[in-house]
Amino acid sequence: MRRWAEFMLAHRRLVMVFWLVVAIAGAAVSGPVSERMTTDFALPGEPGGKTAEQITETFGNGGYTAPYLVTVSYPEGRTAAGDQAGVAAAFANIRTEVPNVRILDQANTGDPAFVTKDGRTAYAMVFFQYDTSATAKIPTDDVRRALDTAKPPGTTIGVTGESVLATGSESEGPGVLIEVLIGSIGALAVLAFVFASMLAFLPLIIAAASILATFLLLLPLSELGTFSALVQFLIALIGLGVAIDYSLLVVTRWREERHRGVSNHEAVVIATRTAGHAVVFSGVTVAIGLLALLVLPVPFMRSVGVGGALIPLASVAATLTLTPAILGSVGPRWDWPRIRREDSASRSWSRWAALMVRRRWIAAAVSITALLALVGAFAGIRIGMASSDSLAKSGPAHETLATLERGGVTTGNLTPIEVLTSTGEARSAAAELGTVPGIERALVPGDAASNRAGTTVVVLIPDEETVNSKTVGTVEDVIDRAERTPGVLGVTGTGTAQIDFLNAVYGNFPMMLALIALLTYVLLVRAFRSLLLPLKAVLFNLLSMGATFGMVVVFWQQGIGSEVVFGISETGAVTFWVPLTVFAFLFGLSMDYEVFILARMREEYDASGSTTTAIVRGIGRTGRLVTSAALILFLAFAALASSPGTDLKVMATALGFGILLDATVVRSMLLPSLVSLMGRWNWYLPDWTARILRVEPSRPVAVPPEPDPAARTPVG
Structure with a gap:
């Protein structure tokens, strides 16, 4: 990292010109790349997907489409x-x-x-x-x-x-550019508070460069395959937050070294060697979580994984090249006015860390209890789609549905089941399937539009919407009966799409989870030179994820808060693709803060040999940084939540809550208390493991008894 920083400084003008060209090219291709994206949620190879394709090819409509x-x-x-x-x-x-x-x-x-x-x-x-x-x-x-x-x-x-x-209203929403602008204004306000100088603009420049670079990287990939339209929102808004966070970490460390009296050149080198090192591991961790989506046999989820993984990689590239180049050129002039200095740790955060060490048992118990309470709510999650009651509360579409419901028409008409049959046996098949419990009636249209190539589409109307893992049982019963009914060629519809997704995706979820956890653990063992710290990080990151999904259940599925904040009643279920997307992004993003804090604690421990000193100084140096970074990401997700679609609101609020929960309860309370409880074993890495990972082994050093954190807090 030192050699890398020296190279960037030696060629800083060339680096800035390079990124200017990348930004211009990225801006030019962002429109064409977005136009190539799709809203295809097809599940090829699954039973319902095959029938949907056959109906679409033969009749030119229907299938998975309600x-x-x-x-x-x-x-x-x-x-x-x-x-x-x-x-x-x-x-x-x-x-x-x-x-x-x-x-x-x-x-x-x-x-x-x-x-x-x-x-x-x-x-x-x-x-x-x-x-x-x-x-x-x-x-x-x-x-x-x-x-x-x-x-x-x-x-x-x-x-x-x-x-x-599903749009929630007649409005199409503010659009990606407006959402990015909203997120940028909020981020600038936070950065202005953090730096209290013109440096507040630097992370925004890095974010703009990384977002445009991501679109440029996506251009050749879009020639090779299709990408979900969801990717453009993720690139713009998550890219904004991630790039700002990474740049914020490096710039803050550079400023710290400058305020200690170090030369500008050496300050850039130190910041890149220390904070830049943490950025590399953090970016790779985020990318691992997203690339794990490739193990799922669903094209649109794979596209989210590939497109999403480009976000941290582009952010790391911009942070480790453009940031040193700008700091080496105009950094000192931009650090004006110097209202706040960074030559000492935050006294308030240092006192907080000392309190967590002193009351470590209480802090650990309170934070774990709070997380487990939310995990308990997660146990009641229903996977499916949002109910019609939560999709729109006003507008012509809502009024039309209300008219039908007042007239005795069930909402099951919104999610009919399509059964592809041979024409000669269509009526007998309809009569048989119409007797399945939960089916209101079976329809056999007689016109040419529903009878082609010797096949007929029979339509079954369920008693209620088949929108979640509870009500989809009727569809499962129909599929089971259809397998024994002569003339039935296949069953499809929105209900079968959920069943196919549950089988194809959540059946592979344990493999995805194991892959992410293993790769992340190995990566963090190398980063922290410890066996215990990465294990704690992975396990409690999973606990934090469970608590986040518990909040989604309470806030959205049960509607405790969604009506007040968004004017949307309980959804009754969480859209089937949302939990996996949230998991893939949030696992890596929340691990960012773990990497930032523990990397600084490791540095302080190597310098002092004291776990307590490492905790207090590590939190003292990173507390304000992590809180600010989390707030910036939260504002980006708040901008995403302004989209009209309920599904995007659910995803955005889940990511936002997860980030805040992680930066407060997990990183500010649970992390310091557990590191204190584990003491010197935090820093142990045996020789054989170190040889495999090609790093120096680590053994707890013999030091005098740990200082009492109730004593004067070290802030240097």
């Missing part, structure tokens, strides 16, 4: 039964005006249940073609326009469905 529910409502005194021809013509016009749709209504199924119990509203199910391009829009406006054009005189029309309700 349909629209479109309505025609008559005024008081008129009924849909008195104008069946007008209703049928209005729905038929959708087929004429919107390509690749399949419609089920009373006209082609003969089912009178397509009229509400008051007789005033008729509705139809519209299965549409789902364009997975990130820039494509679902055909809601086209469907509404076609229905409005042909509606009977004096009637009102409505369009609802899972995809329409």
Whole structure:
């Protein structure tokens, strides 16, 4: 790291020019890269996925895609039964005006249940073609326009469905650029407090360079495969927080050395050798958590893993090259005005660390109890999709759904089950599957749009939405019965998508968890030259993750807080892809702070030989830094939570809460108390392990008895 810093300083002008070119190129390609991203959540190879593909190829619509529910409502005194021809013509016009749709209504199924119990509203199910391009829009406006054009005189029309309700409102949200701007303003406010000088702008420059570099790195990869549209949000907002955190660590250490009287050149070298070393291990740890997603047989999760792993790698690259170059050139001039000095540790954080050492048993017990209480809530998690009640509380889609519900139409119509059958046995299969408990009725449309190539799509309507691991049981019963029913070729729908995901992803989760834990442990053993510290870090990081998911259950699934903060009622479940994405990101991000703190503790222990001194000085030097870094990441996630989609809000709040929990309870209380309890065994690394990892062995040094932390706190 010293040689690296010397090289960066010797070529600092070239380094800055290089990053200027990278930033310009990254800005130029960010748009095209975003346009190549998709919203495809397909699960190829799974039973439901295979049937969904077959239906999509044969009929041009449906599959995993939940349909629209479109309505025609008559005024008081008129009924849909008195104008069946007008209703049928209005729905038929959708087929004429919107390509690749399949419609089920009373006209082609003969089912009178397509009229509400008051007789005033008729509705139809519209299965549409789902364009997975990130820039494509679902055909809601086209469907509404076609229905409005042909509606009977004096009637009102409505369009609802899972995809329409999921936006939460008619607004499309602030967009990625606005969210980044919001996060940047919040980060600048925190950085201004930390540095109280013009240096507050430096981490933002590093973040901008790393975000644009990530898009540039993603360009050739997007030629080789598809990437989820979720990646662009993660690059912009998590990239913002991570890059700022890494740069903040290096700049703070540089400033500390400068305020001690060290020359600018040597201060940059020391900061790169110490803080830069921690940044490398931290970045690799984050990347490991994300690359572990590659073991999952789901394309969009793999794309999140690859795209997400580029974020810490680009941030590390920018931090270890551009930061030394700028500090070596204009750093001293930017450290103005010098309102705050860094030549001594924070007295308040040092006193806090001393308190945690002195009351280590109490601190450990309180923090572990708090974490376990939240882990207990995690045991009640339901995996699935957000219920319709939580998707939208106002707007035309919500009003249309409310009209249907008042008319006795169940919300199971939002998540129908599609059964692909041979045409000759469609009616017998429908009669058999319609008797499965939890199925309200079975529909066999007679038009050409639902009968092609000798196959027919039978549609089953469940009693309630099949949106989570509890209500999806009806779908499992249908699949089980279908396997014994002649003429059935496959079952699909939103419910089968959840079952396929649970089988394909969560069945492989133990392997993913073991891989992440093992690689992280080995990496941290090498970083800290200790067997015990990395083990503690990994185990309690997992405990922190469980507590975070417990908060998600309480806040979102049970709705204790979501209504107050976001105006969204309980979701009833956590969307199936959210826990894994949160885990992959949060495991590495929260480990950042462990690396920052323990790296400084290791340094202080090597200098003093005292565990207590290492804890107090380590926390004293990193406490404000870690708190500020966590706050910056939290603000980035708060910006992400401003997106209109409920799923993104759930993911963003989970990441934000996890970061705050980790920086407060885990790193400020649990870490110092446990390190104090483990004493000199924290620093043990046997010879054989050191030889394998190619580092120096470590043995606890023989020192006088540990000083009483109640005495005067060392702050130097």
